[in-house]
Amino acid sequence: MEYENTIAAAGGPADGTLKRAVSGKDIAIIACCVAVVSIAAEYAGNMTFSVGITKVTLFPFLWALLACILVSVAMKRMDGTGLDYIRTQTLASDFVQIGILLFIAKLGFIVGANLQKVIDAGPVLLLQEGGNFLGTIVLAMPVALLLGIKREAIGATFSVGREPGVALIAERYGLNSPEGRGVLAEYVTGSVIGAAFMAFFASMIAHAGWFTPTALGMAAGIGSGSMTAAAVGAISVQYPEAKDTIAALAAASNLLTTVVGTYILVVFSLPVSNWLYKHLEPLLGRFHRAIIVQHDKTVQDAMGGMHAQAQLPAWAVALTVVITALIALAGNQVTAKGPISANWLGMAALVVCIAVGLAISALARRLRVPSIIWVSLVGVLISVPASPLAAIVNPAVDRIGLLPLVTPVLAYAGLSLAKDLPILRALGWRIIVVSLLANAGAFLAGAMIAQAFGG
Template identity: 35%
Template sequence: MPLSALLNWRLHALVAAVALLSEFIGIQRLPLGPGTLLLLPLFYAFILGVLLNPHVTRTAGRVVPLSVSDAAGPLTLLAIMPFIARFGSTIGPAIEDLIDAGPALILQELGNLGTMLIAMPLAVVVFKMGREAIGATYSIAREPNIAVISDKYGLKGPEGIGVMGTYVVGTMFGTLWFALMAGYLTSLEIFDPRALAMACGVGSGSMVAACSAAIAGTLPELKEELLAFSGASNLMTYATGLYLSLFVALPIAEKLYSLLAGKRQAKAVGAQVSMPTEEAPSSAPEEERPERNLPKTAMAMAAACAVAWVANTVNGSDLITALPGMLILYVMTMLGLIITRFAPFYLPGVAWVSLVSIVMTLPWFPGNAWLIDQLSAVNFLAIVTPVLAYAGLALTRRELGMFRKAGWKLVIIALLVFTGTFLASALIADLLL
């Protein structure tokens, strides 16, 4: 795509406005039975992006040019890179805690593979879903998992539709689901409560908080111990989750899908979703990969970081205070993409960006204390809000058709994904304890 399209001022201005509005609304807590439904700015940004998408409504098409939607696709991948850098920067300072966490915390992370063991067979065999089942079931579909799918397949294909579907369901209902599930299982006294606490460490802050609070509320006499286990597990998930998803869960999901669907069914599904015959569903996304044209990427990344910088002013810090932190994230991101371009072996850009940020924030890295202090001014979740606005604007009619075709199924699949993750993690931790 031409640089002029990636620097489309209407797109970036619209995303900045949507992100600011979403951040101003903030987190809304809606009581629902014994739990609370959390609505996050990320969710509002995605919905507003969809409503403003000229491919979705005729009203939006009168004021938002199609070029804005076309340019939003590549920007989705670029805009999530600074978040990946911020994500990695939380791991480096806690490296000693991760080392001390012990084998139970490490091995229970394999329970995350339970996402697909329950949900994938139902998705493929019962619901006859195509490759969207891979994106929907390989993880709990939080931001780093979206980044993996975006980098490997792009968000324009069925895998992207699947992961975004699970993400939206998780954003709306995931917190409540984990809270209700954790509290109920604790009351049954089947698992060691410490194992259930470790199973709460799924990587999403709101899910972890609701899950651990439900367990601690059931057993108040063990509150401090249970919260400590939950926090350590969450830290381990941040450290290993991206790589477990990339190198273990996603390849297993590919093989399990092939086994369940078979070659003929896979081809039939590909025809149903109108994939071009010359493009295999698992091929790289059509848009140019960011590391292939670094000068163009550097300018587009600067625009994406500027939008995130503005969005951060509501629930983060003011522009002057957050400027050094955003510049650090920009440098980390570009260093990761430069390594991606010239490394003798291939790793996705998200992996290299994460590794760069981890190394630069390790306790023994020169100046790490200053780096961490500057990054603290950048709100962890605020810089993701624009990403979801880009994603909502980037949807095309073809993608919306795919989502409508499998939408109600994705709700059921997503809830099974969350259940499989929690139960598998709890079971492994319980056996080790």
Template identity: 45%
Template sequence: MQASATATPVIQPGLQTWKLYVYAVLILVVAELIGSVAFKMGPGKVVLLPMVWALIMGAVIGSVQSKMGPLALTRPLQFRAAAILQPALLLFVAKLGLMVGSSLPKIIGAGWALVFQEFGHFVGTIVIGLPLALLLGIKREAIGATFSVGREPSLAIIGERYGMNSPEGRGVLAEYITGTLFGAVFIAIFAGFITSLNIFHPVALAMGAGVGSGSMMAAAAGAIAAQQTPEMAKDVATFAAASNLITTTIGTYFTLFISLPLAVWGYRVLEPIIGRTTSSSSTAADDKLHEQTHTEVADLNLAGRVGAWVFAGVLTIIANWIAYKVAPLESVGCIVIMIGAVLVGDLLCNLTGRKIPAVCWVTLAAMFLTSPACPWADAIVAITGKINFLAVITPMLTFAGLSIAKDIPAFRKLGWRIVLVSFAANAGTFIGATLIAEFFH
């Protein structure tokens, strides 16, 4: 697409992508050196992990580009960062799949109540969050913000389906940021209040606490356990952990095949009825500007995707080295296996005409490698255990931060409304899962 005569000349990002890589390395190193910072807030505790610092630093660099001269992270380069983020997220999905495969026996033994309560986790966000978002004037961002609690697998699903440059992508990223900063505090207060009403069995409440985020699960379970006997408190911790494991694993498929289609359908039906246009509403002009710039920055081909996987792998090794003191050479084997699973998943996705998303194929390929069905599972588990789960997330959020400045005007428009919607979605997932777990318990 040609830029108009009055538009700012577009610098082709292909010639300057090296800037992204340099910034990514610097941001990652600084974020990991800062490490985790925890502080109390009311009855809960907020933990700011390196991923948060990476997100913030990337956003700052993109926001002050006009003052950085030749070092500026231009708008096209921010779109290129989002294009790199989409395939890089599959590396995280592969790590998740490797963790799931070895846990399959535990998941199978968890019982039907834990499986069925997943419907509550992912439908509850939509039932409460989506109508509120529409009433507040949020448009297509509402789909990304309310189809789940917006954790890492959700970023990957929306990124593949719509692209992170879409309104849906902005919605899920806004939900992710809100949940990361405030989710644990909110869910601790909310879960503690619901527990105090003595309506639900503590085990049902524990299942509801497994929302798919470790920090949020721990906060909710702690608030519930604090009101129980010592023996019941142990059961609360056990069932909350099992529920969180299932939400993080099976939940990926629930969000992809159930809650996302339900959110899309709900938006299509409800928006003409209760949707409003307010100062927070995205406009056709906003979407057109994003589409025009995205067209000027082509999506990555296979070579570009492989490059994204390799570079994300290198960043993961660096993060694992700084944060968890694992020598880089010890982590290489894990990265090779992860990239192999991603490559197989990507090829299968294309061979099947992309009818089944790459997220599913990558998860299945990785799960097989560590499942009891694989004869080399024990050796692969030993190799892939060298890299900590959190070390994979920080590189992804580094690229998210480098891409986020282009969306800051849209986030400003969403403002407090997206925070309120995020809280509603979190409350919905907790209540929905607890209700179903109560029924089956």
């Protein structure tokens, strides 16, 4: 069954929400591929090597990402119709946003169990949030202009380009505008290689020893679940004795970024980006490069509207959560080396946390609060010391590692790549460099502010 968008007039929900019909065959292909690749990647393990004066650790989720990219390209080349592969890969990209909820739930449990540490770090956490947004602009905007990028630079550098940023630019300028092409460039780059880059960059910075583990943990929460996961994993390898503190502070920071981030984008980031562009472009912008970031109509139709507010049906979301949980549980067994029966309860608790969070999100739809907030808060409430469930659930969830939860998610991202190759070719290397600099700037600025104020 092909993807199709339906609305109320065609039997969809009365509120006009777009629904996407899903093929069981596509789900089976994705599940089998990601399961094999993810478990193999966990067996491959970590690899640490020197880069100049510092070191970098590469993780199983990077091997899963790279392997699934190869599978994705092979799918495209083997597809005789030239379009069938797009349905599977679009579904894989949807799975990224669903699968990351397991990681978000785990972070919620970590925050709850370490709530006092988060409270003690509260003032510094709030201050370093400014770095998450200012750092993207200060580092990436001048480079973008020196490379000859015009107003695309505003969309690509005013934030790390996750969903709130895309929505804001779409409302203000439209996605077919230069600003829209810039934020779309940042979104695609971040989705495809953002997590891998953050793992590499955070590992390099952590090995350098410039910042404390707490400052690095705060800086890791830049508003993207997958990038936060990658950064936390990289930092925790360098500071294993502080891994819970790092994860708790990153989760709290990411929660703050998500909750207040949209408002900061509106009142601070976008106006500052426009102001900087107005004053710096005449000085630094010497070249012009037209960047066209748009799928042709045939591909858009095959995707079922890549940027439409399309939703997967509830059963598909539930199935995706369960599939991802089972894959992550198998991967966790490779790293934990314990009996699988001891880990079932922890993974089941994360799945229940997601189910409750998504149910609250559906009931409170008018509040327009992202579902990841509800999932995270449910995890916090279950795991705080005052909770009657904490004594039973927290030790079980603690047996589930962070990184095995991320590996299948990055595998989904890699599997979705080939459909976006035309966009990546159109973007060119310049906009990709700028996008990665924006992510690096957010991390570095957050770490510097946290360190300066006692993080």
